[in-house]
Amino acid sequence: GENVEQHPSTLSVQEGDSAVIKCTYSDSASNYFPWYKQELGKRPQLIIDIRSNVGEKKDQRIAVTLNKTAKHFSLHITETQPEDSAVYFCAASKRWSQGNLIFGKGTKLSVKP
Amino acid sequence: GAGVSQSPSNKVTEKGKDVELRCDPISGHTALYWYRQSLGQGLEFLIYFQGNSAPDKSGLPSDRFSAERTGGSVSTLTIQRTQQEDSAVYLCASSFTMGEKLFFGSGTQLSVL
Numbered sequence: 001g002e003n004v005e006q007h008p009s010t011l012s013v014q015e016g017d018s019a020v021i022k023c024t025y026s027d028s029a030s031n032y033f034p035w036y037k038q039e040l041g042k043r044p045q046l047i048i049d050i051r052s053n054v055g056e057k058k059d060q061r062i063a064v065t066l067n068k069t070a071k072h073f074s075l076h077i078t079e080t081q082p083e084d085s086a087v088y089f090c091a092a093s094k095r096w097s098q099g100n101l102i103f104g105k106g107t108k109l110s111v112k113p
Numbered sequence: 114g115a116g117v118s119q120s121p122s123n124k125v126t127e128k129g130k131d132v133e134l135r136c137d138p139i140s141g142h143t144a145l146y147w148y149r150q151s152l153g154q155g156l157e158f159l160i161y162f163q164g165n166s167a168p169d170k171s172g173l174p175s176d177r178f179s180a181e182r183t184g185g186s187v188s189t190l191t192i193q194r195t196q197q198e199d200s201a202v203y204l205c206a207s208s209f210t211m212g213e214k215l216f217f218g219s220g221t222q223l224s225v226l
Contacts, residue, residue, distance in 0.1 A: 043220065101158070102158055
């Protein structure tokens with residue numbers, strides 16, 4: 001089955017700096033890669049996703065890149081703000097054929113004012 | 114309701130007892146997922162239902178765990194003969210179909226004494 005590795009497990013940045021979280025997946029058939037944000041005591045929420053037919057997607061201060069050859073995808077947050085502090089999870093699935101979503105172990109991002 | 118509803122929100126039980134956790138997905142969502150989140154840990158996939166297809170049970174940790182989804186809507190996760198290591202937050206999520214945005218419930222905090 002699919003296995004998703006996520007690094008780093010913790011990340012501390014200064015407000016205004018950029019943050020990058022990296023994930024690798026094992027199943028080359030995976031084609032859907034979402035990112036979820038979980039604030040303390042709250043439920044995870046989707047912040048951005050990318051499908052395997054594109055290499056990059058951007059939404060304001062967040063962007064995701066995908067390298068299918070290397071089976072690697074990354075989340076980039078620019079101009080970080082204290083409210084970006086949360087745990088971020090990457091995930092992978094084979095959309096249209098097998099929908100179960102396998103998550104990485106998460107990255108705890110702390111943005112210091 | 115407007116979102117995914119889980120009950121109970123908290124459950125305290127004694128080791129060896131059986132527990133049932135309920136999830137009411139968003140109306141019209143065909144895909145339903147159960148995940149387990151231990152304190153400070155990631156989202157561990159348990160089971161996935163998609164429409165009338167056979168569920169993907171590949172994430173269930175032991176035969177003490179089972180789940181069903183009646184009428185393509187409400188789902189119940191049952192843990193028999195609970196153990197202390199079962200203590201965690203059990204999260205349910207639903208999506209319109211496979212490979213789409215997941216909407217999470219607020220979870221059931223299970224404590225096994």
